[in-house]
Amino acid sequence: MQEEITRRISDDLLRPLVETSWRFWLLVAVLGSVVATGLATWFYQIYNGFGITGIRNPIYWAFYITNFVFWIGISHAGTLISAILRLVNAGWRRPVTRCAEVITVFALMIGALFPIIHLGRPWLFFWLMPYPSERQIWPNFRSPLVWDFFAITTYLTGSVLFLALPMIPDFALVRDKSTGWRRRVYAALSLGWQGTTKQWHRLESAMQIMAIAIIPVAVSVHTIVSFDFSMAPVPMWHSTIFGPYFVAGAIFSGIAALIVAMAAVRRFLHLEAYLHPVHFENLGKLLLMMSLLWAYFVFAERITVWYGNESAEREVLLVTQRGSFAPLYWTMIVCNLVIPFVVLSLRKLRTIAGCVTASFTVLIGMWLERFLIVVPSLGHKYLPYSWGTYRPRPVEIIITISTFAAMMLLYTLFSKLVPIISIWELKVGEHPFAQETAAEAGNHRLWKANP
């Protein structure tokens, strides 16, 4: 019986790696052409100058920085959720963790691109890095943008490790089941994995260390992203609440992205037997909780500004609540609070379809939230003489859309090359430790469960 389950898990989850239909290639071609259009647009922007965007005095940051904050926020799906679920040893996490960790890595790669896309002279981006220069010039360590550089590279390194560690036994499984060039590639990726007691033990310790280490890193990353804003004396940017507010928003949008990705994987890779409604239900509850937390932060931020009644801040507050940005603002409230609250708090609506719908609106709402943080403040600084407003131009819209396509493309390719659900972890879950003595389980439970 057990062997049969084990074999079925392996077969089901390895199938996407072996069988490729024409639909896959069509999807890759469509997404790839959108990404290529985005890249071409970027080069067009570099060639012609930044003037072809909608950026203007005084709104020097707009779509690109919105995308930057949004994607870095999405990246909080993986590490935080999967690290926390691993640490509390939530059994239902097993099919979810890798879906989540992949989002982190790809969203970070896309997000980290935006500070470079938005540079006036992107070919000099390496001046943000500390490197030994013949002129003995260092970057300005007081600048939050330099903190960003360190935070993002640390987080990217950490989350790549966090993703890669539990993939090793699965790479070894693919290696053992394949032949030819595929075998050679996966043999290299599996780093000589033989499944010995010692190796399992080391993997377990390494993952434990990474799961603990990655949580403060993830929190610090979005705090530092929020510092890009709160360190500048700009009305409604210069706020003490921004650190936790951004982290909460990041986890919120991250969970939404995870639910959407899981639904897509479940549908297109036919993994209905592995991603159950209960997974969506649990993540949906988490999403509901984060929605309320997010609303609490927005409320706390806005009511303080309202009562503070400082003239410049009041202008920004009013232009978002009632002025030209009000349609976007109230759309954000509906998308981030009203719809998730209604859909996710009623048990009848908390189905897979319900969770996915709520997640889509949350993604839209969180993008708008980042936009409404960046733009209205810049347009309404202290001197009314230089107030301004912003409209995006086609370049910015195309590049924004193409990054969403890039995310989907990377995800599609990844799920073709690596089992999107961690096979060995699932097997551990299917072979409960109950058959062993407690002491044995405590010693080498991963190895025991994976003979």
Place this chain on the structure above:
Amino acid sequence: MAVDLDRCTGCGACVTACHAENNIPTVGADQAARGRAMHWIRVERYFEGEFPDVRVKFRPVMCQHCDAAPCEPVCPTYASHHTSEGLNAQVYNRCIGTRYCANACPYNVRFFDFFHPQWPKPLHLQLNPDVSLREVGVMEKCTFCVQRISAAEIQAKADNRELQDGEIKPACAQACPSKALVFGDLNDPDSDVSRLSRSGRGTKLLGDLGTLPKVTYLERETQG
């Protein structure tokens, strides 16, 4: 620098002089309408009252060369930095165009080169050889005519003498017909600018932000 708002007539000579002196590109009507106009100094107009009983207030605003400049700590490459003389300097060649300084600046006096700068004929023949041209994608702003400051300092050193008060005149101050703009050394308590800065009419623009601007505005005493 001290700006006497009683003397400012809003004529805009300072703006024109600054453009000519500092090789500031003109962007054309279309781009100006899109918010790409670059004026290192601008004359802000504020209207009071209802038509026909309207009073207008003029306020020339240029880089305030803050002692606690918000643009300086945020620049990742030290392109925006403080010189030993107290100027807030912008190193164009070091700027990578994050535009963070422009966001942090409460006065909105920093400008971005959205396109490669161009001058319609015959303006291209009058470029000032003492001022470097800026490339596309960098920030630029008022320098207090640092080229004139350096030239006067070099001349004084060659003549083996101290700099005289009033010897250095930025283009805006030189062009001002009503002598509303006064430039000088704030470290010299006897200079004209120090005397004016101590005036009871003196205020700092957005002084409550704690940016410690070096420009003092002498508020209006007369009406009309």
